[in-house]
Amino acid sequence: MVSGRKDRRVAGDKLSETAPAGVETPDEAVHAQARSPAARTRAARPRASLEEGVAIIRAHLATLPTAPGVYRMIAETGDALYVGKARDLKRRVTNYTQIQRLPIRLQRMVAETRSMEFVRTHTEVEALLLESNMIKRLMPRYNVLLRDDKSFPYIHLTGDHDFPQLLKHRGSRTRPGDYFGPFASAGAVARTLIALQKAFMIRNCSDSVFATRTRPCLQFHIKRCTAPCVDKVSKGAYAHQIAQAREFLSGKSNEVQSELAGEMQQASEKLDFETAAQLRDRIRALTAIQGHQDINVQGVEDADIVAAHEMGGQVGLQVFFVRGGYNYGNRAYFPSHDKAETAAEVLAAFLAQFYDNKQPPRQVLVNLMPEESGLLEEALTMKAGYRVELLEPQRGEKKRLIDMAAANAREALARRMAEGSAQAKLLAGVAELFGLDSPPERIEIYDNSHIQGTNAVGGMVVAGPEGFMKTAYRIFNIKNPDLEPGDDFGMMREVMTRRFGRAIKEDPDRSAGQWPDLVLIDGGLGQLNAVMGVIEEMGITDLPLVSIAKGPDRNAGREQFFLPGRDPFQLPINDPVLYYLQRLRDEAHRWAIGGHRAKRQRQISASPLDDIPGVGPTRKKALLHHFGSAKAVARAGLADLEAAPGISTAMARSIYEHFHGES
Numbered sequence: 275m276v277s278g279r280k281d282r283r284v285a286g287d288k289l290s291e292t293a294p295a296g297v298e299t300p301d302e303a304v305h306a307q308a309r310s311p312a313a314r315t316r317a318a319r320p321r322a323s324l325e326e327g328v329a330i331i332r333a334h335l336a337t338l339p340t341a342p343g344v345y346r347m348i349a350e351t352g353d354a355l356y357v358g359k360a361r362d363l364k365r366r367v368t369n370y371t372q373i374q375r376l377p378i379r380l381q382r383m384v385a386e387t388r389s390m391e392f393v394r395t396h397t398e399v400e401a402l403l404l405e406s407n408m409i410k411r412l413m414p415r416y417n418v419l420l421r422d423d424k425s426f427p428y429i430h431l432t433g434d435h436d437f438p439q440l441l442k443h444r445g446s447r448t449r450p451g452d453y454f455g456p457f458a459s460a461g462a463v464a465r466t467l468i469a470l471q472k473a474f475m476i477r478n479c480s481d482s483v484f485a486t487r488t489r490p491c492l493q494f495h496i497k498r499c500t501a502p503c504v505d506k507v508s509k510g511a512y513a514h515q516i517a518q519a520r521e522f523l524s525g526k527s528n529e530v531q532s533e534l535a536g537e538m539q540q541a542s543e544k545l546d547f548e549t550a551a552q553l554r555d556r557i558r559a560l561t562a563i564q565g566h567q568d569i570n571v572q573g574v575e576d577a578d579i580v581a582a583h584e585m586g587g588q589v590g591l592q593v594f595f596v597r598g599g600y601n602y603g604n605r606a607y608f609p610s611h612d613k614a615e616t617a618a619e620v621l622a623a624f625l626a627q628f629y630d631n632k633q634p635p636r637q638v639l640v641n642l643m644p645e646e647s648g649l650l651e652e653a654l655t656m657k658a659g660y661r662v663e664l665l666e667p668q669r670g671e672k673k674r675l676i677d678m679a680a681a682n683a684r685e686a687l688a689r690r691m692a693e694g695s696a697q698a699k700l701l702a703g704v705a706e707l708f709g710l711d712s713p714p715e716r717i718e719i720y721d722n723s724h725i726q727g728t729n730a731v732g733g734m735v736v737a738g739p740e741g742f743m744k745t746a747y748r749i750f751n752i753k754n755p756d757l758e759p760g761d762d763f764g765m766m767r768e769v770m771t772r773r774f775g776r777a778i779k780e781d782p783d784r785s786a787g788q789w790p791d792l793v794l795i796d797g798g799l800g801q802l803n804a805v806m807g808v809i810e811e812m813g814i815t816d817l818p819l820v821s822i823a824k825g826p827d828r829n830a831g832r833e834q835f836f837l838p839g840r841d842p843f844q845l846p847i848n849d850p851v852l853y854y855l856q857r858l859r860d861e862a863h864r865w866a867i868g869g870h871r872a873k874r875q876r877q878i879s880a881s882p883l884d885d886i887p888g889v890g891p892t893r894k895k896a897l898l899h900h901f902g903s904a905k906a907v908a909r910a911g912l913a914d915l916e917a918a919p920g921i922s923t924a925m926a927r928s929i930y931e932h933f934h935g936e937s
Contacts, residue, residue, distance in 0.1 A: 324373065327384040331370050334390050338364040342401045343394040344408060347416075350388040351785055356416040357408045359401035363392060379612050383416045402646075402653045406626035418623035419610040421745075426456030426595075426632070427463045429470075431520060436509060437484070437502040438516050440476045442467060454523040456595055456632070458603025471498040472559035474519040479503070497552065522560065524598055531560055574672065575599050577637035581679035582621040583687055587613030589620040590687030592679045593628075597635070604679070606686040618642040622650060625664075629654055637663050639672060641680045697739055703851040704792070708820055708837065714791035715739060719862040721796035722765045723870035724752075731873055732769035733866030736790075737858055748773075749869035763804040766795065770808040778812060791818070796859050798823035802836045822859050833859075882908060886932045888925060896920040897929075908933045 343363045347355040360366030370376070370384055395401045409417050430443035433451035442463045447453050457463045471478060477499045479491065484503045493499035500507035500515065507515075522530045538553035579594040589611060595602040607628075611620050622644030634654045643666040644650055654662040667673040701713035717737045724730035730752035736743040750769045757764040781788055795801045802821035809817055825832025825844070833856070834842045845852040881904045883894045900918040901907045907915075907929070915926035 324381060324385040327387040328371050328373060330387055331367060331384065331390065334392075335364060335368060335371075338367060338392065339394060340364050341394055342396070342398045343392055344401050344404045345393075346391045346408070346412075346414075347383060347387045348389045348391065349386050353786070354408075354412040354414040355383050355386055356414050357405055357412060359398065359405035361398045361401075363394070377614055379416070379614055398649060399653045399656055402626060402649060403630075403657065406630045409623075410627055410630055416612070418615065418620050418627075420607065420624055420627040421610060426458070427460050428453045428455035428457065429463060429466065429523065430454075431476075431516065431523070435481060435484075437477060437512055439481075439484075440467060440470060440474075440478055440519070452520060452523075454597065455602060456597075458593075458595060458605045462603045469559045470519060470522075473522070473556045474515050475500045475556075476515055476519055477502060497555065531557060534560075574637070574639075574675065576635040577639055578635050579639045579675055579679045580621065580625065581641040581676055581683045582617040582624075583680060583683040584617040584620075585684070585687050586691060588687060588691065589615075589617050590683050590690060591621065591624055592683035592686060594675075594679050594682075604682065606683070606690075608687070608690055618644055622646065625650060626653070629657065634658050634662050636660065637665060639665050639667055639676050639679075641666065641676045694739070697741065700851060700854045701739060704854070707845075707851055708792065708818060710792065710818060713739075716743075716787070716790045717792045717794060717858065718790040719794040719796070719858045720766065720769060721859075721862040721866040722752075722762055722769070723863075723866035724760065724765075725870070725874070726760055728759070729870055729874040730757075730765055731866060731869040732765055733862055733869050734769070734773065735858070735862045735865050737861075742861060747865055749865075751873065762797065763800055766797070766801050766804045767808050770805050771812075774809065774812055774814060774817075778814075789817075793817060793819050794855070794858060794862075795819070795821040796862055797821050798834070799836050799842070802838070806838060822855060882933075886929055888928060893920060893925070 340362050342359075342361050344357065344359050345363060345367060346357050349355050358366070367390070370380070373381060373384070376384065393404060395404060409419070413419055413421075425444050428443045428447070430441045430447075430449070431452040431454070432438045432441065432449065434449065438451065442460070443449075443453065444460075455463075457466070467478070470476065471493070475498060477484065478493070479487075487503040490501040490504055490506060491499070494501040494506065500512060502509075502512050518530050518533070534553055534557050538550050538557065541547070541550035541553060574596050575598060577596045579596065580591060582589055582591045589609065591607045591609070592604060593607065594604040607624065609620055609624055611623075621640060621642050625638065625640075625644070634657065636658075638654070643664070647664050651662060651664040654664070665672070667676050698713065704710070704717075705713045715738050719735050719737070720732060722730065722732050732750040732752060734748040734750070736746035750772060752765050752768055754764065754768050757768070777789060780786075793805070795805055798821060802819060805819055805821075809819070819838060821836045823834045823836065823842075825834060832844060832847070833852070834844055836842050881894065883889050883897060883904050889897070896919055897907050898904070901910060901914075910930075912926060912930045915921055915929050916923055918926070921929070
């Protein structure tokens with residue numbers, strides 16, 4: 275790795291007179307104190323000099339190799355501004371010193387650059403893969419950013435048990451078995467699993483439940499499982515059920531249905547009408563699964579259909595997942611990008627980031643072919659371990675398929691833009707209601723949750739122009755041992771002390787965009803006064819604070835609002851701003867309750883075995899299976915502990931001494 279960093283210039287250093295748009299001039303800085311918190315946050319970024327940025331970049335050229343690699347442009351704060359890949363690092367970085375050829379956006383980036391770092395790779399394909407990984411990890415603001423990139427759910431047919439189970443799975447695929455998907459939503463997986471259980475009668479219970487059953491469960495009685503746990507079905511017959519399910523999920527639905535139809539006919543001929551009726555119901559369940567598939571195209575077995583649409587400087591993408599010839603759902607994406615970037619450029623960046631943590635299918639159909647399609651195709655092939663084709667259909671059924679995805683992308687983007695316009699009006703209404711200088715870009719909402727003071731937590735949710743910013747949500751475990759149980763004011767003081775104490779320490783000049791423009795507190799005048807006391811002690815004087823108290827009888831629509839220096843007031847019950855503030859308050863309430871429940875569940879499930887050094891989940895499970903309970907482990911003698919499976923003599927002595935002291 276080649277890296278460099280130049281010392282900061284003195285504070286009085288003047289900016290270039292040709293500073294690009296968006297770079298603050300000294301005259302503009304004079305008025306920064308009169309702006310709103312949002313404007314002050316934006317203005318607080320370190321001042322940028324175009325000449326200094328070019329000089330820093332040019333200083334690296336002498337040592338750069340003419341080889342593939344990845345480069346990072348870094349701001350004075352240490353944050354990554356941009357991550358790019360190059361076939362020839364030296365030639366690519368040289369382009370940034372030719373200011374006249376750069377668009378305004380890149381001129382701003384160069385002006386803010388205070389150092390660069392480089393990673394050399396063997397090939398350009400490796401550089402592309404590394405670039406997409408680093409973009410997702412560092413989130414540089416001058417790159418196209420795929421912010422909503424959650425993992426997708428799969429259906430998992432386990433392979434490490436004599437009687438496999440059928441499960442919904444999300445996350446790393448480390449457990450043996452077959453994985454089918456991805457599905458666009460958990461709801462689609464749940465509907466499919468129910469239908470599959472009706473059709474193939476495969477168990478969904480855990481292995482531990484399976485091992486302890488002594489009689490059939492409800493799933494057997496409602497004809498969704500053949501109860502292998504109590505030997506109601508032979509191993510061979512159950513294996514046949516598994517084979518049919520695997521074939522169906524692999525796209526051989528017609529063959530499976532034909533086989534079941536033949537079995538139903540044979541049962542009818544033998545006058546075994548009960549079996550025939552069961553087979554009929556299983557066939558209907560398979561038909562129900564197929565009835566949910568909106569796409570069924572001949573010649574498309576495993577493919578992702580990705581379409582991009584540009585409107586008003588924004589790009590929306592729609593992804594359809596086709597597996598085994600069936601549609602597993604679709605999802606819309608709206609990457610963050612500069613308005614000057616084309617839909618094809620956004621699509622290329624999206625594909626590289628989208629498949630960074632996902633297995634690509636054998637075909638990816640697109641409505642716009644990226645400029646470096648060959649390189650992207652090679653990178654996806656390397657990642658997948660088999661050939662991946664990037665295709666832009668021009669005619670036939672595949673063209674119809676991509677046209678439908680493009681239409682969905684256009685409609686989703688139109689809806690989002692309409693929602694964004696409505697959101698902007700609501701934020702403007704919030705600014706007017708609370709006397710802010712400009713619409714807030716970051717609103718933080720706080721609430722506490724506990725049961726009579728136990729398992730107390732504070733919750734923080736964040737909202738902005740694009741809705742709730744869930745990656746910024748936080749849970750604060752209340753730690754102060756001196757708090758009286760149920761002291762809501764004390765809890766709020768602790769949350770605010772920790773939240774803004776850390777903000778002052780990590781971002782004192784408010785240059786990272788992590789300071790709120792408005793703080794909403796779920797509570798009344800008492801909570802507001804508690805927060806005001808903390809904020810004033812920290813020397814923060816410009817943070818707008820509002821508390822929302824439920825009205826008489828806790829009726830929604832009759833909330834009272836408390837602001838420092840103003841009398842409490844209410845809004846008309848049909849005011850859209852009131853409805854928006856209620857949504858914010860309710861989301862904070864939901865988040866805090868969820869944090870409290872999770873903490874309470876961890877406490878309930880805690881075991882004395884958790885405190886024994888060297889006893890992890892595997893040994894804990896072995897001990898519980900052998901002795902039946904943690905109390906039995908605590909009462910066990912040394913010889914009994916040594917007889918437990920997986921417990922060595924040394925570990926047995928350690929466990930014994932933990933409960934009984936040294937012997």
